[in-house]
Amino acid sequence: MSTTESAKFPLRKSIGLPLLVLASGQLVISLDYNIVYVALPDIGAGLGFSDHDLQWVVSAYVVATGGFLLLGGRAADLLGRRRMFVVAALLYAGSSLVGGLAPTPGVLVAVRAVQGIGGSLLFPATLSLITTLYDEGPDRNRALAVWGAAGAGGLCFGSLLGGVLVEAFGWPSVFFVNVPVAGALAVAGRLLFPADGPWDRSRHFDVAGALTATGGITLLVFLLVRAPAEGWDTPAALASAVLSVCLLTLFAVVERRSRDPLVPARLFAHRGLLAAMGVTALFSATFSSVPYFLTLYFQTVHGYRAVATGLAFLVPAVVVAVGTQAGERAVSAFGMRRMLVGGMTSGAAGAAALGLALTSDGSYPSLLPGIVLLGLGQGAAWTGMWIAASAGVAPGDQGVASGLASTTLQVGGAVGLAVLVALAGGVGQNASGPGLLDGIRTAVFAIAGGIGCGALALLALRGVTSTSP
DSSP: OOHHHHHHHHHHHTTHHHHHHHHHHHHHHHHHHHTTTTTHHHHHHHHTOOTTTTTHHHHHHHHHHHHHHHHHHHHHHHHOHHHHHHHHHHHHHHHHHHHHTOOSHHHHHHHHHHHHHHHHHHHHHHHHHHHHHSOTTHHHHHHHHHHHHHHHHHHHHHHHHHHHHHHHHOTTHHHHTHHHHHHHHHHHHHHHSOOOOSOOTTSOOOHHHHHHHHHHHHHHHHHHHHHHHHOTTSHHHHHHHHHHHHHHHHHHHHHHHOSSOSSOGGGGGOHHHHHHHHHHHHHHHHGGGHHHHHHHIIIIISOOOHHHHHHHTHHHHHHHHHHHHHHHHHHHHHOHHHHHHHHHHHHHHHHHHHHHHOOTTOOSGGGHHHHHHHHHHHHHHHHHHHHHHHTTOOGGGHHHHHHHHHHHHHHHHHHHHHHHHHHTTSOOTTOOSHHHHHHHHHHHHHHHHHHHHHHHHHHHSTTTSOOOO
16 A cells, blocks of 8 residues: 555545534534524614614625635645634634624624634635545535535524524624634644645745735625615725726736736636536525525514524525435436536526415415425535536645635625615615515515526536536
C-alpha cells in the first residue's frame, strides 16, 4: 500500500463522523439565516429598532454572506480547507455570543454582518471538504445528499426552533444557541479532518481581485436588498449601482492580468459549472422564496403565533430532507439532467397546487399536496445542483467553484425575492387585508412559472448537465 493510500485509509473507515460534522456545519449556516425571522418582532421591541431598520437584522447577514463568498472559496483553496472551517466556526461562536448580549440595534446589525462573513467562509470550506474527501461518483453524491438534507431542512427547522426559543427564553436565545454548537464544530473539525499541510508559497493570493470582487458583489447584493423597499432612484441605490459596476469591471481587468487570479478563467469554460450556477440562481429565486410568503400567510392571514408557525414548517422540512435523498438515488439511476428536470417539474406542480390552496379560510391539510410536491422537488434539485457544480472540477479549484455557485445562490435569492415582492404588490410584514392574500398567491404562482421555465431550459441544454451514473 502506498503512503497516500495508507493516509486515506483511516479517514475512509470513519467517514461517517466527518460527514456528520460537515452536515452540522451546513445546518448551522441555514439555521442562522432563518432562525431570526420569527424573533424579529421581539428583537425590534427589545432593542428599540425602528420599523424601517428592523429588516437589517436579516439583510446584514445576506449582504455580507453574498459579498464574501468568492473570497471564502479561494481562501479555502489556498489557505487550507480545515483551517478555514475551524476559523469560520469560531467566528460564528464568538459573534453569536456578542449578538445575544447586544445592547443596541447597531451592535446587533454589526454582529449579523460578522455572522454573514462567517457563513461566507464556512459554506465553501464545508462544500470543498466534501468534494475533496469523497471521490466523484456515488460516494460524493451520497455525501452531498446528506449535506443537502441538513441545509435544506435547516431553512425550515429554523422557524420552528426560533419560535420555541423566543417563547421560552426570549430573543437572545436564537443567538446563544449557536455558541456551543459552533464551538463544538471547530473542535471536531480540528480533530477529524486531514491536516492542510504547509501553505504553498508558489501560489499567490489575488489581493486586488479579492478586494474588487468582494466590494462589487457586496454593493450589488446591498442594492438588490435595499432598493425594492426604498426605491431604485435614491442616492444610496444609484451610488451602489455605479460603484458595483465599476468594481466588478475593475475585477475583470485585474483577473485577466493576475498570475494567480481569484477566479481562474478556465472555470468559465466549464459548461457544467456554468449550468449549475444558473440552476442555483433560479433555485434561490424561486424555491428559497417560498418560506417568506408562507410565513406571511401563516402569521398575517391566519394569525399563527411563533411556535405554531414553526410547527407549520415541520412537514416541509421533513419532505425536503426526503427529497435530497431521493435526488441522490435518482442521479445514479437516471443521470443528472433527467433528475434535475424531474425535480423542478415536481416543484413547479407543487407551487401551482400550493397557490390554489392559499385561501382566507383554507386549512393546513389543504396545503399538504402542494407542500409535498414542492418539497420533494426542492430537495432533489438542491442535491443535484451541488453535484453538478463539483463534477469535473480540479481539486485545487473546488473551493472557488463552490464560491461561484454559492454566490449565484445568494444573488439569485436577493433578485428573486425583490422581484416577487414587487410583483405581489409590495406585500410585507405589516401588510394586511385581501390585497395581502392576493399578493401572496401571485408570488407563489410566479414561483411555479419560474421553476417550470427552468425545467424547460434544462431540457434544451442537452449534454451540459447530463452527468451519467
